[in-house]
Amino acid sequence: MLKPSWPLFPLAIVATFTLSGCTTPQPIPIGEVISYSRTGNTPDRVISRLRASRTSYALRGSDFPKLAQHGVPTLVLDELQQSFVNSVDMLTRFSALGESYGGSDWCYPQPLNLANLDRGGNGMTGEKNLGRAKNFARPVGVPAWVPASPGNPFAQPITADDVATWASSGISADEVAQKVRQARYTQFIIGSAGIPFSISTHYSAGLKGSQLAALSQQGVPTEALDALQEQFLAEYIEFARHRYQNFGKGQIR
Numbered sequence: 001m002l003k004p005s006w007p008l009f010p011l012a013i014v015a016t017f018t019l020s021g022c023t024t025p026q027p028i029p030i031g032e033v034i035s036y037s038r039t040g041n042t043p044d045r046v047i048s049r050l051r052a053s054r055t056s057y058a059l060r061g062s063d064f065p066k067l068a069q070h071g072v073p074t075l076v077l078d079e080l081q082q083s084f085v086n087s088v089d090m091l092t093r094f095s096a097l098g099e100s101y102g103g104s105d106w107c108y109p110q111p112l113n114l115a116n117l118d119r120g121g122n123g124m125t126g127e128k129n130l131g132r133a134k135n136f137a138r139p140v141g142v143p144a145w146v147p148a149s150p151g152n153p154f155a156q157p158i159t160a161d162d163v164a165t166w167a168s169s170g171i172s173a174d175e176v177a178q179k180v181r182q183a184r185y186t187q188f189i190i191g192s193a194g195i196p197f198s199i200s201t202h203y204s205a206g207l208k209g210s211q212l213a214a215l216s217q218q219g220v221p222t223e224a225l226d227a228l229q230e231q232f233l234a235e236y237i238e239f240a241r242h243r244y245q246n247f248g249k250g251q252i253r
Helices: 008-020 030-037 043-053 063-069 074-097 114-119 160-167 173-181 209-217 222-245
Strands: none
Touching: 030 043, 030 074, 030 114, 043 074, 063 074, 063 114, 063 209, 074 209, 074 222, 160 173, 160 209, 160 222, 173 222, 209 222
8 A cells, every 4th residue: 555755744744734724623612602601601602612612502582582591691692693694604605716624523503503502401402514515506504594595686675674663563473484584684794884894804794693692581482583694694695795706807787
């Protein structure tokens, strides 16, 4: 059997990290984030720990009120959403430009099962091969529950307040969710409604984790929260895909 020569070995390592850009340590379970939030640590300390771990979680809209009920503070909810969106942004870039994180599951948004927290679990699903499923409908590594497209470009634009209004109008949870999925959530980045951008390598998410938790308190049902998160992410991916496909071709107007 031929053995790789030593000069090639460092080059292989360099190539791996150049292509993937992923130096993520083992993800921390969401249960640890909850425990850390509930043991007297400030939101800033929790956020620092999250950023140091470089862990992102594939959060459904209905996950945020559940995390809030478990004691995760508002600022941490927003950080969890932003880190998820940042990961989606990178995965969309890789999809458009032909890059990849490779086969390391640690580099991708981690799927959750918050229901197991009440049974002594850590809130994770334990799923494998997170970045290896390719269906060409969405960037590799983006959760399968995210729509392939935000839908009809001429559909009604909505805000989070519209969803709260529908939820209070007496129609069923399924009807509210359907109305969300048939609309367009156009304020998917901060700044699209005239608010200045913050300085960052990523855009600030136009739907915050704390917003989703607050909508639940206003009576927006689980189904509608999930639909809103889905539409928000689909809008963001479409925006990011066009942005990266036009790299080097002039400013998009």
